[in-house]
Amino acid sequence: MVKKNLKGLTLQELEEFMATLGEPAYRARQVFKWIYKGVTQFDSMTDLPKSLIKILNDKACISMIKIYKKFESALDKTVKYVFLLEDGNMVEGVKMEYSFGVSACVSSQVGCRMGCAFCASTIGGMVRNLSGGEMADEVLAIEKDTGKKVSRVVIMGSGEPLLNYDELIRFLSLLNSPLAFNISFRRITVSTCGIVPEIIRLADEGIPVTLAVSLHAPDDVLRNRLMPVNRIYPILQLLDACKYYIIKTRRRITFEYALISQVNDTQECARKLSMLLKGLLCHVNLIPLNPIREKGFEKSKPDRVAAFEKILSSSGISTTVRREMGADIEAACGQLRRSILDEVKE
Numbered sequence: 001m002v003k004k005n006l007k008g009l010t011l012q013e014l015e016e017f018m019a020t021l022g023e024p025a026y027r028a029r030q031v032f033k034w035i036y037k038g039v040t041q042f043d044s045m046t047d048l049p050k051s052l053i054k055i056l057n058d059k060a061c062i063s064m065i066k067i068y069k070k071f072e073s074a075l076d077k078t079v080k081y082v083f084l085l086e087d088g089n090m091v092e093g094v095k096m097e098y099s100f101g102v103s104a105c106v107s108s109q110v111g112c113r114m115g116c117a118f119c120a121s122t123i124g125g126m127v128r129n130l131s132g133g134e135m136a137d138e139v140l141a142i143e144k145d146t147g148k149k150v151s152r153v154v155i156m157g158s159g160e161p162l163l164n165y166d167e168l169i170r171f172l173s174l175l176n177s178p179l180a181f182n183i184s185f186r187r188i189t190v191s192t193c194g195i196v197p198e199i200i201r202l203a204d205e206g207i208p209v210t211l212a213v214s215l216h217a218p219d220d221v222l223r224n225r226l227m228p229v230n231r232i233y234p235i236l237q238l239l240d241a242c243k244y245y246i247i248k249t250r251r252r253i254t255f256e257y258a259l260i261s262q263v264n265d266t267q268e269c270a271r272k273l274s275m276l277l278k279g280l281l282c283h284v285n286l287i288p289l290n291p292i293r294e295k296g297f298e299k300s301k302p303d304r305v306a307a308f309e310k311i312l313s314s315s316g317i318s319t320t321v322r323r324e325m326g327a328d329i330e331a332a333c334g335q336l337r338r339s340i341l342d343e344v345k346e
């Protein structure tokens with residue numbers, strides 16, 4: 001008999017499963033709490049009766065991903081992880097430490113099919129979606145490794161989260177559950193390359209997570225070149241969806257803009273971006289690009305980054321140049337996984 005994996009079930013689903021075993025709802029709550037403390041053995045759930053532990057050992061299991069490799073920064077407390085999933089696939093995650101606590105950046109898919117020109121995650125295409133339980137496992141693995149509670153989560157690793165919508169929502173509800181991670185929706189960021197119908201769907205969900213939109217270009221000609229998704233959902237449609245998201249959630253949108261030398265970092269681009277975003281409740285994160293060896297793109301020079309930032313700020317647009325965390329273990333999204341896949345192939 002195939003055992004039921006309890007990792008990733010919502011509390012209600014777990015209650016339903018326990019009911020099939022003739023157990024009351026409070027037993028589900030006990031098991032649920034243990035699972036998100038990182039416990040994977042029913043024998044360690046000390047408040048369950050032995051008879052129930054035996055039944056659970058027979059009928060259920062709790063999956064757990066493993067840390068395959070980790071890269072620790074000597075400059076700050078950033079750690080980049082390569083996680084090994086139970087089917088042998090790998091994804092990346094990052095732990096960052098700030099004065100306000102520990103943040104985890106997690107992946108939502110193995111690889112990605114969106115084809116952004118500057119991204120290593122998309123080079124081998126999309127392999128599969130992660131389950132909500134696997135995404136939760138990335139957070140649990142980071143908590144277990146660091147011995148610290150994660151207080152913010154950013155879903156900005158490999159994959160397009162909004163194309164794994166149902167499992168994303170499952171993950172968000174686990175993050176927010178007081179009996180699991182107990183993280184406020186306001187401390188969770190979902191990134192997207194701009195899947196317009198799913199932005200609208202998320203806006204209607206009633207969960208005020210921060211939306212981070214990867215913009216990376218101020219006009220359709222350049223964005224079509226850098227991000228193929230723009231040919232389906234061009235910039236003005238995307239901005240309309242963003243406005244809808246702001247109205248529904250009352251949350252400020254974050255626009256991510258990776259500065260690529262001589263491609264999208266000109267003063268003209270900065271001026272166009274200012275015009276585009278003027279009056280919108282938003283914040284712009286400027287990120288000097290992590291170079292990708294396969295793509296031939298270079299990081300913008302500091303003086304160009306500063307000039308770009310100045311134009312946005314002087315137009316009244318809230319802008320930050322993202323601090324480079326873990327600069328000595330620099331590896332763009334997807335690069336670590338790819339280098340390990342290459343290593344395995346060799």
Ligand code: SF4
Pocket residue numbers: 112113114115116119120121122157158159160192193214333
């Ligand atoms: S930037 Fe994000 S959406 Fe684009 S290819 Fe990479 S992982 Fe996919």
